[in-house]
Amino acid sequence: MPSVYLQTFGCQMNAADSNGLAHQAWSLGCSFTETPETADILIVNTCAIREKAETRVYGRLGQLKSLKRPESKLLVTGCLAEKDRAVMRSKAPWVDALLGPREYGAFKALLADWGVPTDLPPRDTPLQMPSSETLDGGADALEYSHLRSLVSITRGCEKFCTYCIVPYTRGPLESIGPEEIESQVRREVRCGAKEITLLGQNVNSYLYEGLNFADLLRRVGSIEGLERLTFLTSHPHDFNREVVDALAEVQNVAPRLHLPIQSASNEVLQAMGRLYTVEEYLEKIAYFRERLPGWALTTDIICGFPTETEHDFEATLELVRRGTFEYAFIFAYSPRSGTPAATMTPQVEPQERLRRLQAVNSAQLDSSRRFHERFIGETVRVLSSGPSKKDAAKMAGKTGHNVTVVWPRDERTLHQAFVDVAIDQAHSWGLIGQVA
Numbered sequence: 001m002p003s004v005y006l007q008t009f010g011c012q013m014n015a016a017d018s019n020g021l022a023h024q025a026w027s028l029g030c031s032f033t034e035t036p037e038t039a040d041i042l043i044v045n046t047c048a049i050r051e052k053a054e055t056r057v058y059g060r061l062g063q064l065k066s067l068k069r070p071e072s073k074l075l076v077t078g079c080l081a082e083k084d085r086a087v088m089r090s091k092a093p094w095v096d097a098l099l100g101p102r103e104y105g106a107f108k109a110l111l112a113d114w115g116v117p118t119d120l121p122p123r124d125t126p127l128q129m130p131s132s133e134t135l136d137g138g139a140d141a142l143e144y145s146h147l148r149s150l151v152s153i154t155r156g157c158e159k160f161c162t163y164c165i166v167p168y169t170r171g172p173l174e175s176i177g178p179e180e181i182e183s184q185v186r187r188e189v190r191c192g193a194k195e196i197t198l199l200g201q202n203v204n205s206y207l208y209e210g211l212n213f214a215d216l217l218r219r220v221g222s223i224e225g226l227e228r229l230t231f232l233t234s235h236p237h238d239f240n241r242e243v244v245d246a247l248a249e250v251q252n253v254a255p256r257l258h259l260p261i262q263s264a265s266n267e268v269l270q271a272m273g274r275l276y277t278v279e280e281y282l283e284k285i286a287y288f289r290e291r292l293p294g295w296a297l298t299t300d301i302i303c304g305f306p307t308e309t310e311h312d313f314e315a316t317l318e319l320v321r322r323g324t325f326e327y328a329f330i331f332a333y334s335p336r337s338g339t340p341a342a343t344m345t346p347q348v349e350p351q352e353r354l355r356r357l358q359a360v361n362s363a364q365l366d367s368s369r370r371f372h373e374r375f376i377g378e379t380v381r382v383l384s385s386g387p388s389k390k391d392a393a394k395m396a397g398k399t400g401h402n403v404t405v406v407w408p409r410d411e412r413t414l415h416q417a418f419v420d421v422a423i424d425q426a427h428s429w430g431l432i433g434q435v436a
């Protein structure tokens, strides 16, 4: 049967899509290889979020042109396949087919065109494929990579934040039916997943025949064998009390919420097209903190967005200094051509964007360290990621709060999915402890 080489660029939505494509190929009997030279079918799942990501993809396509056998087929999927549909033929004419993010229903037919038999009984054994973690971490990592799995619940987005290209590449919002989601979650649990992340650009806008995201959380949360449920990403405009109430009810949901604020200035939020004010955001998280004490709140922040003044930036810095977030993903604004923000004036100088990023980052590191210090002396349950990538004599994993924990490699617990670790050190990046 044909062997498939699959490489994924970009976000977790792409990782989830790759997982779906891999399952389709696997069910038809394909196997997977880590070496493009030996593959019959090569798939590159691409990202177009930034120009740098596009450059990396075209660089890789250039390498694959010389690595692949002449008779092998090369398929490009994902956001760049959609965005560069018209120009891919001239930029990379050795690519055999393109499928955008809304076209994966045509994947099996394409495999059939390329000689993969589709009339055999479908294979229902657990998917076995090398993950990108395996490539970094060696054979050990494969044992742990399937413990976490991503399941998409929506496709596309129609929020049109002024800095984002996603609505142009992934199209309008579409919610996936709950039965399909539940059957994917069950399949992943059968294959060994302990933690499932429900994925969407804006999971809070999920709506399928009257069933909303709060209802979906309750349904998926009751699936037998699922130990940890989490979700990404939420939009403050659509995140509401009903979702918080559902989170308080569902037993196996991980105690963390990612709610991107982006800026603490209403003027900047308006320029970003974010559809909420700082006051509305704070009111929502006040209810969240009241109903779910002890949870971790994480966020995204963009520094140096066009029109952001020193005053705007100080407001964001102050919010972070107050310890509002347990963790934050902080970015310097990077213009994306084709988005309204790229041509807004005035743009903040790149050096100044970087200065603001560093200031916010340093304030957040203090808050994260203070949050981590609360765990000293406690025993935490960690979902293992296997041997640490930096030091094979150590193991690493994540708590339900998504805090990184490192502990000495220990043969007794080496093959356990969950390990109880007694914490004795806290840092801004995470925790260190010993097997309890």
Ligand code: SF4
Residues within 6 Å of the ligand: 157, 158, 159, 160, 161, 164, 165, 166, 167, 201, 202, 235
């Ligand atoms: S919510 Fe905004 S940032 Fe997120 S995918 Fe949609 S447009 Fe992009």
